[in-house]
Amino acid sequence: MAASHLPDSYYASILSESARSRRANPIRKVYHLENEPGVISLLAGKPNTTMFPFTSIKFTVSPTTSPDYPERIRTGQPLKSEGDQRTEIELTGQDLEEALQYGQTEGSARLLDWLHGLQEHLHGRSRGEGWRMSVGVGSQDMLYKAGTALLNPGDYVLIQAPTYAGVIAMFDSLKCNLVDVPNDSSGTRSSDLRNILSSWPADRPKPKIFYNVPFGCNPTGITTTEQRKREIIELSREHDFIIFEDDPYFNLYFGDAPRPPSFFQLEKSMPTKDGSPNVGRVLRFDSFSKLISAGMRMGWVSGPTPILNAIDMHSGISSVHSSSLSQAMLVALFNSWGLDGFDAHVRSVSTFYRAKCEVFAAAMKQHLDGLAEWDVPEAGMFFWFKLLLPPGPDGESDSSDLIQTKAFKNGVLALPGIGFMPDGRKTPYVRAAFSLLDESDVNEALRRLRETLLKDREDHSGETSAIPVAERKIW
Ligand SMILES: Cc1ncc(COP(=O)(O)O)c(C=O)c1O
Known part of the structure; x- marks a missing residue:
């Protein structure tokens, strides 16, 4: 269908004060x-x-064929060879x-x-x-x-x-x-x-x-x-x-x-x-x-x-x-x-991320089944998963302490979901990027996360905290 576009005058009223008052670089x-x-x-x-x-x-460029x-x-073969x-x-x-x-x-x-x-x-x-x-x-x-x-x-x-x-x-x-x-x-x-x-x-x-x-x-x-x-x-x-x-x-x-x-x-x-x-x-x-x-x-x-x-x-x-x-x-x-060539490159890149995603999904299933919930993505480079954590004293569960402190101490780094909540609300979700790691590192990272989660459950069942409060929030 043909496009008919809004007139320029429409935008005059929605531009900000600073845009309207800006003096052009002469x-x-x-x-x-x-x-x-x-x-x-x-x-x-x-x-x-x-x-x-x-x-x-x-500069040299590698072939675009997938x-x-x-x-x-x-x-574990290299993706690009000499x-x-x-x-x-x-x-x-x-x-x-x-x-x-x-x-x-x-x-x-x-x-x-x-x-x-x-x-x-x-x-x-x-x-x-x-x-x-x-x-x-x-x-x-x-x-x-x-x-x-x-x-x-x-x-x-x-x-x-x-x-x-x-x-x-x-x-x-x-x-x-x-x-x-x-x-x-x-x-x-x-x-x-x-x-x-x-x-x-x-x-x-x-x-x-x-x-x-x-x-x-x-x-x-x-x-x-x-x-x-x-x-x-x-x-x-x-x-x-x-x-x-x-x-x-x-x-x-x-x-x-x-x-x-x-x-x-x-x-x-x-x-x-x-x-x-x-x-x-x-x-x-x-x-x-x-x-x-x-x-x-x-x-x-x-x-x-x-x-x-x-x-x-x-x-x-x-x-x-x-x-x-x-x-x-x-x-x-x-x-x-x-x-x-552009299309061929896009196909090649998306095939690559699909394969990376499949590796991550398999490792999630192996290590975090019963400890977390997730949907497998169809694009991009992120897995977003909900840790099945007990609620905190305010009745809400949040992944920050476990991810920032306990998991990091156990040698695995990911991002707690709270940083992605516009209102800063607590959330048990975690973001993990699957773009870089190879299969063995993915498995080791998720094994460590599993270990951390199990230890956390154990600690909660005994009503003790594994890590003294003073040592929390390492980053
Ligand atoms: C959703 C989203 N928007 C924008 C950006 C910024 O991308 P760029 O590198 O093009 O500035 C990112 C980078 O990660 C992103 O994830």
Whole structure:
């Protein structure tokens, strides 16, 4: 279906005070004019790259075809071997010049062309639908700048709970009020979201944002179903909020069923009930951190042009732009891959994480059966499990002491769930990452956790604490 987008004037009232009052960096404002044909620019204080020590930058890439990861993981073989056919890529001339020089605030035109191709390919979203993109220093950079572009202190944010700890701290720093919306195994509970919104007090400003991680959520591993997404889009139209689709694990989907469409894709395919514009309420955050490199710090945001303009104004006075070198490396990599190579790499990465997840699931069953409860994730890199702990003196059970103190003392490190609860509520849940460890380390880690849990049960049955209070909370 064709997209009709909300007019730019719609966003004027939802931008934050700071976004509306921000003064543009005067150089950044006219930077793009350097590209006008025939113009001789005396504008930017650019260094002369011939004085830089680099004369070329070379890197090699491994093949994108999916090796037999499950087999290699099971038998402990290396995933990449010296004998693999590697492609050598070299940045020289104009490519090198671009990699070493200042660039456009929103990202290099060549990278943005590639990203446009990806958004069309993966989400069916084309240019000319009232949206654009900006590349940031990882998606976290874009999340923070988007939050700043929209939120005033005291504003309300609907947030999937539990959720990514990095945004809880971010929204806190923007001094907004977080309203938890619980999850179940299908994603955020849209019925609860509806109840919250329909009983919203008349004297309070309505929430501007709903934040969620739809694929392999960090920390819960949950993948939101298409049905839930549709219901949430309907609610965003009824109650006028922007969906923050924070989706770094989209390409790490390894479920048996076809990958559900994104919010970004669905909003275009869903007509509104009253024929008003259907697109413009999704701000989508993508990241290459889990797919290509976390250290390159490459992420990007796609969404309504006025919000993106506010984000760029922020970048203009903070990071200026993300690394030109990382962008140039990505462009060269994508040019060598093509879209088919990109897809092959995605298949290879998701096959790898599926195999890792299977190893972890088997070890969970072996060591924690009867001591914990969990669902096996279909995307991402996290297992979220509930420890079957006795309730504390206040009647609530919480994993913090056991994980932070006892398990750590016994040589196993994981994250207690409390850090992922926007309201800081106690929880018996724990997050474990399955991305790195090999099978023997997974088994040893979970064996130690089992030992700790059994010892804890024993201690509780005798009403004694194994570790003196003074020694608790090691980290
Ligand atoms: C849900 C979620 N959002 C955002 C980020 C930040 O990713 P990036 O490395 O692109 O800044 C992470 C990183 O772990 C994450 O899990």
